[in-house]
Amino acid sequence: MKKIIVYGELNLKNNEIEDVTFELLTKAQKLTQEALKLNPEEKYYTEAVFSASYLLEDEIKKAYKAGADKVVVIKDSVFDTFYSTVYTNAFLEYFEKNPSDIILFPATPKGRLIAPRITAQLNTGLVADCTEVEFILKNNNVVFAPTRPTFGSELMATIISKKAPYCATIRPSVFKAEFSYKDNGEFIEYIPTSYHEDRIRLVRSILNKDNNTSDFSNAKVVLCAGYGLYDSKNEYFDKLKKLAKITNSKFAATRKVVDYNLVEQKYQIGQTGSTVEAKLYIAFGVSGAIQHIQGMKNSKTIIAINTDENAEIFKYSDYKIIADAKKVIDDLLNYFDIN
Numbered sequence: 613m614k615k616i617i618v619y620g621e622l623n624l625k626n627n628e629i630e631d632v633t634f635e636l637l638t639k640a641q642k643l644t645q646e647a648l649k650l651n652p653e654e655k656y657y658t659e660a661v662f663s664a665s666y667l668l669e670d671e672i673k674k675a676y677k678a679g680a681d682k683v684v685v686i687k688d689s690v691f692d693t694f695y696s697t698v699y700t701n702a703f704l705e706y707f708e709k710n711p712s713d714i715i716l717f718p719a720t721p722k723g724r725l726i727a728p729r730i731t732a733q734l735n736t737g738l739v740a741d742c743t744e745v746e747f748i749l750k751n752n753n754v755v756f757a758p759t760r761p762t763f764g765s766e767l768m769a770t771i772i773s774k775k776a777p778y779c780a781t782i783r784p785s786v787f788k789a790e791f792s793y794k795d796n797g798e799f800i801e802y803i804p805t806s807y808h809e810d811r812i813r814l815v816r817s818i819l820n821k822d823n824n825t826s827d828f829s830n831a832k833v834v835l836c837a838g839y840g841l842y843d844s845k846n847e848y849f850d851k852l853k854k855l856a857k858i859t860n861s862k863f864a865a866t867r868k869v870v871d872y873n874l875v876e877q878k879y880q881i882g883q884t885g886s887t888v889e890a891k892l893y894i895a896f897g898v899s900g901a902i903q904h905i906q907g908m909k910n911s912k913t914i915i916a917i918n919t920d921e922n923a924e925i926f927k928y929s930d931y932k933i934i935a936d937a938k939k940v941i942d943d944l945l946n947y948f949d950i951n
């Protein structure tokens with residue numbers, strides 16, 4: 613039987629499994645079904661592999677529910693601190709004895725450090741930042757076919773590697789986690805023996821008080837500022853931030869707004885920013901460039917406010933409002949009595 617490994621990521625503060633791992637497990641489980649449909653001989657199972665000093669039973673159960681047939685913990689207290697080469701070497705040791713045909717990595721800061729190290733050592737390719745992974749039939753063979761944006765997202769490229777294991781990184785929120793698979797599965801602990809120490813030592817951790825990240829992972833409502841909000845007084849980005857605050861929404865922005873230094877990079881949504889899957893996404897003066905759409909298209913309801921009735925964003929919107937977005941912001945602030 614063939615195998616898809618999902619490289620599992622934990623929150624090292626409490627060893628809880630990060631959401632992106634569940635998303636990849638659900639996708640991996642769906643891939644096993646896809647392969648069978650294309651060819652009943654193509655039988656795959658899914659394995660979630662974590663490096664950790666421990667993993668609580670409830671977390672392991674959630675992994676089965678999300679789509680894991682088997683959970684593996686490569687166990688050592690050294691994993692309480694993230695050292696990329698230690699994590700890499702431990703995984704490689706495990707993988708040498710327990711190889712798989714496919715490895716899915718999260719395209720998180722940690723995953724982006726580890727995936728290229730692992731694939732370089734395995735002398736195989738890595739398709740990074742995929743927005744889709746599927747099996748397709750090629751010359752009557754079932755092949756793993758990840759897709760990613762290319763040429764500044766003007767094109768989507770499906771890239772079929774020549775060599776196994778076939779590896780891809782996938783960003784958080786690209787796929788949806790579903791917790792409906794099963795309650796139990798196989799579990800093993802693997803004790804690594806020969807991994808090398810990292811040459812980097814963690815001396816101390818300092819909390820970044822500037823809070824350089826904006827967490828969009830659980831954002832329900834997102835208000836996104838586009839360049840259409842810019843004017844000589846430059847007051848509407850702050851006004852939209854204010855509106856986001858009082859409505860308990862998340863403020864976001866396009867890259868153009870960030871590139872012009874109108875708001876900080878942490879707010880950027882899109883191919884080179886964060887991905888959101890909000891219940892409601894409202895775009896204020898956003899044109900709808902494909903690189904931006906990549907980061908918000910999975911939102912449930914999309915409302916766009918734009919003065920140009922032919923704006924590209926309207927193609928992706930459930931509701932279109934052809935209006936001056938600044939006036940809409942003023943009206944909403946007046947409604948909440950804070951203008």
Ligand SMILES: Cc1cc2nc3c(=O)[nH]c(=O)nc-3n(C[C@H](O)[C@H](O)[C@H](O)COP(=O)(O)OP(=O)(O)OC[C@H]3O[C@@H](n4cnc5c(N)ncnc54)[C@H](O)[C@@H]3O)c2cc1C
Pocket residue numbers: 764765837838839840841865866867868869880881882883884885896897898899900901902903904907917918919920923935936937938
């Ligand atoms: C490699 C690469 C990566 C990129 N990554 C990203 C990314 O991650 N995220 C991202 O967002 N972009 C990204 N971009 C940039 C992207 O191509 C666009 O340039 C950008 O998204 C445009 O931002 P915008 O919609 O705010 O501005 P514009 O394209 O200038 O659009 C402004 C819109 O506002 C409308 N407007 C003007 N005045 C008003 C008003 N008063 N009321 C209402 N509407 C008004 C206009 O009709 C227009 O549609 C990337 C580009 C490249 C090449």
